[in-house]
Amino acid sequence: MIRRSPADFIRLLIPALSLAVLLAAVFWLQPRAMSYVGINLLFNLAVPIALATVAQMFIMAVNDLDLSMGTFVSFVACVTATFLRDAPLVGVVILAGSVLVYAALGVVIHLRNLPSIVVTLGMSFVWAGLAVLLLPAPGGQAPDWVRALMTMKPPLVPIAIVAAVVIAVVAHVIVMRLSLGVLIRGVGGNERSVERAGWSIVAARAAAYGLAGLFAVLAGIALVGLTTSADANIALRYTLLSIAGVILGGGEFIGGRISPVGAVIGALTLTLAGSFLSFLRISPDWQIGAQGAILILVLALRLVFNRVEKRGHGR
Amino acid sequence: MMVHSRKAVIEVADARVSFGAVKALDGATLAIMPGECVGLVGHNGAGKSTIVSVINGGLTPHEGTLSGDGEPLARYGVNAARAMGVRCVFQELSLCPNLTVAENTRLMHRRIGGFGWRSRACAVIEESLDAVFPGHRIAGDRTVGELSIAERQMVEIAMAFSDAGVAPRLVILDEPTSSLDASLAEQMLAHVRRFVAAGGAVILISHILGEILSTADRIVVMKDGRIVADRPADAFSENSLVETMGSVVRQEGARGRSQDFSGAPPVLEWTGGGLPFRARRGEVVGLAGLAGHGQTAMLMRLHAANSSDWLPRRDPAVTFVAGDRRLNGVFELWSILRNFSIASLGDLSRLGLVRSDREGVRGADWRKRIEIRTPDMENRILSLSGGNQQKVLFARALATRAPVVLMDDPMRGVDVGTKQEVYEIVRQEAAGGRTFVWYSTEMEEVCLCDRVYVFREGAIVAELAGDAVSEDNILAASFERGAA
Numbered sequence: 001m002i003r004r005s006p007a008d009f010i011r012l013l014i015p016a017l018s019l020a021v022l023l024a025a026v027f028w029l030q031p032r033a034m035s036y037v038g039i040n041l042l043f044n045l046a047v048p049i050a051l052a053t054v055a056q057m058f059i060m061a062v063n064d065l066d067l068s069m070g071t072f073v074s075f076v077a078c079v080t081a082t083f084l085r086d087a088p089l090v091g092v093v094i095l096a097g098s099v100l101v102y103a104a105l106g107v108v109i110h111l112r113n114l115p116s117i118v119v120t121l122g123m124s125f126v127w128a129g130l131a132v133l134l135l136p137a138p139g140g141q142a143p144d145w146v147r148a149l150m151t152m153k154p155p156l157v158p159i160a161i162v163a164a165v166v167i168a169v170v171a172h173v174i175v176m177r178l179s180l181g182v183l184i185r186g187v188g189g190n191e192r193s194v195e196r197a198g199w200s201i202v203a204a205r206a207a208a209y210g211l212a213g214l215f216a217v218l219a220g221i222a223l224v225g226l227t228t229s230a231d232a233n234i235a236l237r238y239t240l241l242s243i244a245g246v247i248l249g250g251g252e253f254i255g256g257r258i259s260p261v262g263a264v265i266g267a268l269t270l271t272l273a274g275s276f277l278s279f280l281r282i283s284p285d286w287q288i289g290a291q292g293a294i295l296i297l298v299l300a301l302r303l304v305f306n307r308v309e310k311r312g313h314g315r
Numbered sequence: 316m317m318v319h320s321r322k323a324v325i326e327v328a329d330a331r332v333s334f335g336a337v338k339a340l341d342g343a344t345l346a347i348m349p350g351e352c353v354g355l356v357g358h359n360g361a362g363k364s365t366i367v368s369v370i371n372g373g374l375t376p377h378e379g380t381l382s383g384d385g386e387p388l389a390r391y392g393v394n395a396a397r398a399m400g401v402r403c404v405f406q407e408l409s410l411c412p413n414l415t416v417a418e419n420t421r422l423m424h425r426r427i428g429g430f431g432w433r434s435r436a437c438a439v440i441e442e443s444l445d446a447v448f449p450g451h452r453i454a455g456d457r458t459v460g461e462l463s464i465a466e467r468q469m470v471e472i473a474m475a476f477s478d479a480g481v482a483p484r485l486v487i488l489d490e491p492t493s494s495l496d497a498s499l500a501e502q503m504l505a506h507v508r509r510f511v512a513a514g515g516a517v518i519l520i521s522h523i524l525g526e527i528l529s530t531a532d533r534i535v536v537m538k539d540g541r542i543v544a545d546r547p548a549d550a551f552s553e554n555s556l557v558e559t560m561g562s563v564v565r566q567e568g569a570r571g572r573s574q575d576f577s578g579a580p581p582v583l584e585w586t587g588g589g590l591p592f593r594a595r596r597g598e599v600v601g602l603a604g605l606a607g608h609g610q611t612a613m614l615m616r617l618h619a620a621n622s623s624d625w626l627p628r629r630d631p632a633v634t635f636v637a638g639d640r641r642l643n644g645v646f647e648l649w650s651i652l653r654n655f656s657i658a659s660l661g662d663l664s665r666l667g668l669v670r671s672d673r674e675g676v677r678g679a680d681w682r683k684r685i686e687i688r689t690p691d692m693e694n695r696i697l698s699l700s701g702g703n704q705q706k707v708l709f710a711r712a713l714a715t716r717a718p719v720v721l722m723d724d725p726m727r728g729v730d731v732g733t734k735q736e737v738y739e740i741v742r743q744e745a746a747g748g749r750t751f752v753w754y755s756t757e758m759e760e761v762c763l764c765d766r767v768y769v770f771r772e773g774a775i776v777a778e779l780a781g782d783a784v785s786e787d788n789i790l791a792a793s794f795e796r797g798a799a
Contacts, residue, residue: 182414183422189413190410193410194411197425256414
C-alpha cells in the first residue's frame, strides 16, 4: 500500500502535537472540561471554523486566497436563519446559486488572470451587503433540523468530535484520494505541466472554488445551528481564522501543499487556543495577541522540524 | 503516388509560426518515421522548441499542415497529440513538486483514472523506471519535491516512455541528459536505442553533440526557423555539425593560459570534509565530479560565509550565477533591464532612489558587451531565448563590484555559440583580476579552468592544476573507489 513519506508525516505531526499539548494544558487548568459536555463545549464552535478552513484550503490549493470567507459565511448564516427556515426551497436555490457564483469566480480569476485577493476582497463587500439586506438587525432563527443536527448527543463521543472527524475524512478523500484532488493540487504545484498533460485548468479552478463554496455554505449552516440566530457580522473573523487554520495545519500559501486533516486539526487548535486563554483569565483585550503568539510559536516549531528533517535528508 | 512502406508518425509540412516580428518557424518541413531517432540541433532561437511545440500540439502553426500516419490532422492539440502517442520531456523540469511520483503519473495519463488508480499509477511508472534506469531506487510514493534534480529528470523521462493505455510512439526528448551524470545518461540513451529498435520514434535535442552523433540515425540542423540540413548521422562530425549550425568552431587550443597563481592572494578559503578549498585572485576554479555530489552545496556555503544574513555589505564579496534559471534566476515578470540591474542597484542609486538614467546606460553598455539579442532592454525577460536569459544573469553578476563570481552550472541547455561567448567573457574578467568558482557538469567547461577540485560524496577528493586538468584525471577522481 501507499506509505506516507516522512515529510508528510512531520507536516501532520506538528499540528497534532500542538493540539495535544493545548488540550493537556486546558485539562490541567480545568479538569472538569474532561467530560462529554466539557469537550463538546470546548469544540462545538470549532465545527463551522473547521468547515470554513477546509473551504479556504481548496482555494489555497490552487495558489489563491479567499478574503471573502468571513462575509460569505455570514451571508450563508443569514440565508439559513431566514429563507432556509421559512421557504426551504428558495433557501436551497440561493445557497446552490452562491456555490455556482464561487465556481464562476474561479473561472473569471483564471480566464482574466486576476489576482484572487483583489477579486475576493471585492466579493467580500458584495456578500456583506447582501447579508445586511437580509438581516439588518441580528435575528432570524435556525431551521429545526439544523439545530437538531448540531445538538445531537451521540453515545460516548460528543457531536463536535464526530463532526470534526467526518469533515476531516471527507476532505481527505476528496483532496488526497480522488483524481480531482490530485488535479487541484497539481494546478497549485505546476500549472503548466498539468496543462501540457491535457487537462483543463479552468475546470480545475472552477472545481476548487466550487468545492470551497460548498464547504463554506456548510460552515454557515453549522454556525447557525449552534448560535440559533444569525447576524450580518456573525463570522467576520473566519477569513483570517480559516487562513491561519490551513497554515497551522501544515499547509502553505503557494505550491499546492495542503493537508486536509491538518487543516481540521488547525481549526480545532485555534478554537482551543481561545478557551485556553480564557481559562488562564487573560482579558479578552489581550486574547487576539496571545492567539497570534501561539500561532507564531507553532509555526516556529514547524520551521525547526523542517530544518532538522532537511539536515537528516541531506546526508 | 508515393510508395512509402511506412508512414510518418508525424509530418510537419511548411510550418510557419511568428511571434510578432520574430519568425520562430519559417517554412519548416519535417517527417518523423517509426523506428528512427532524429537528432535535432541548432542555436538558441533556431526554432527547435517551436517545432517541438507544434509536434506536441501545444502550438498551432499559423501556416502549414500537420499529418499523422498519412492522414491530415485538422484539429490537432495537446490531447490529440497524446492520444496519438506523442510524448515530450521538456527542458525545464515539469513535474508537480508537491505531488508524489504516482500522482504525477496519474495527471500525465488520463486513462489511469477510476477506483484504485493509485496502485495502477505506481505500477506503470515503476515498470517504466525499471526499464529505463535499472537500479533506480525511486519509489512511486515519494514526493517529487524531495527528489534530487537528477531523480526528477529520471522520473520525467520514465514518464514519457511509460505505457498506460496509449503506448508511446514518438518521444521528444529536449535536453534530457542536462541533469544526469554520465552513467545515467548512458542508461537513458541505451533505452532510446532499444525503443527505436522496437519501432518507436524519438526526437532527441541535445547540446552534447557526441550524444546526438552516437544515438541519432538522422540529424536535422535548424537555423533561423528553417531546416538547413537533414542527413544521416554518419554524414556528420562534431565539427561539421557546429559549422552547419553557423557557430564559429573554436578548437580546444583556447586553453592557453597556464598561469601560475601561487603568488596571488587567496580570496576564498574553506575547510570542511576532504581537501581544503582555496581560490586565488584572478583564478578560474572548477568544481567537477558527478552531478549532485556536493558541488552546489559548496557554492552555497561559500556564498553564505561571505555575505551577511542581515544587511547587504557595502562592497559585496561574492556574487552568484544561478543554474536553474526558472527557480532562482530570472524575475519572470520584469524587463530585461530590471533583471540585469537588480544586483547592482546599490551602485546605481543615490539617497535610496534608483537613477534610471545610469541604470539605462549601464544596461545598454552590458547589452553591447555580451551581445544580448533583443531590440529593447525594456522587453520582458521571457521574450529572450534561454541562452540569452542566461547571458543576462551573467551580466547581472558581472556588473556588480564583487571580486568573486560563483557559478552553479550556468550553461545547462545553452547553445554552443553562446557558450563560447561566455567563456570569452570569463577569460577577460579573470584576466582583469576577478575570481571565478565554476561548477559545471560539462567536461569541456571544467577543462577551461585553471584549477579543478573534484567532488565525490560531498567532499573534495582531488585537486588538479595546470596540465593535470584533463578528462581522464577528472573521471578517475570522480569514480575512484576504496583507497583514499
